């Protein structure tokens with residue numbers, strides 16, 4: 001089917017590598033989280049929210065692996081948990097408690113204006129066009145729902161949050177698991193075949209397709225190169241312009 005013939009009721013977008021450059025996430029957001037983790041943790045150490053994050057971080061299998069590299073038994077304090085968070089960020093592990101913590105840390109950067117969410121220049125126009133055509137736009141990212149809202153609310157193209165009708169993160173399941181997409185369609189009260197999922201990661205596209213969704217891969221500058229196997233399995237676009245004429249079925 002030609003891209004111009006695609007129809008959908010919901011456009012489900014990934015963030016990193018799809019609406020937003022990988023370099024913004026890795027070269028701006030991650031360094032900000034690493035630099036501010038200890039301060040955030042020490043300022044909020046006694047709160048229930050931080051206690052829950054700290055407990056969940058220590059329950060990760062990666063914690064045992066990380067702790068085995070330490071010479072002495074650590075005291076569980078803000079400095080130690082910040083160090084473990086930096087270890088996870090360096091490995092780009094998309095684990096739920098880390099993503100929750102990152103979202104809280106970034107909130108301060110967006111509020112002060114130090115952070116502005118990167119979106120490619122075709123994103124705001126496409127969101128507006130789809131919205132005007134009556135399509136719903138939802139987000140599914142490994143970044144926490146709070147972090148998703150921040151990136152679009154404080155984007156370089158202005159506040160795009162009013163154009164988004166739903167947000168999903170790893171609480172719904174991991175992005176390479178088919179069940180996650182089934183749950184998203186159920187939550188959106190839409191048949192999976194009426195959802196178009198846009199992502200840069202072929203394994204995510206496969207999982208969504210197995211759930212019955214339509215999928216298109218994004219080949220944005222700086223994304224991992226797609227193989228011939230991927231390009232024969234999925235339609236590929238370099239930006240959202242080719243998808244702007246999307247209509248409702």
Ligand SMILES: CSCCC(=O)C(=O)COP(=O)(O)O
Nearest residue numbers: 014015016141142143147148
């Ligand atoms: C929600 S903004 C921060 C992006 C992030 O932390 C991340 O892991 C992005 O992963 P994605 O699933 O959007 O590729």
Ligand SMILES: [Mg+2]
Nearest residue numbers: 014016017200
């Ligand atoms: Mg992505």
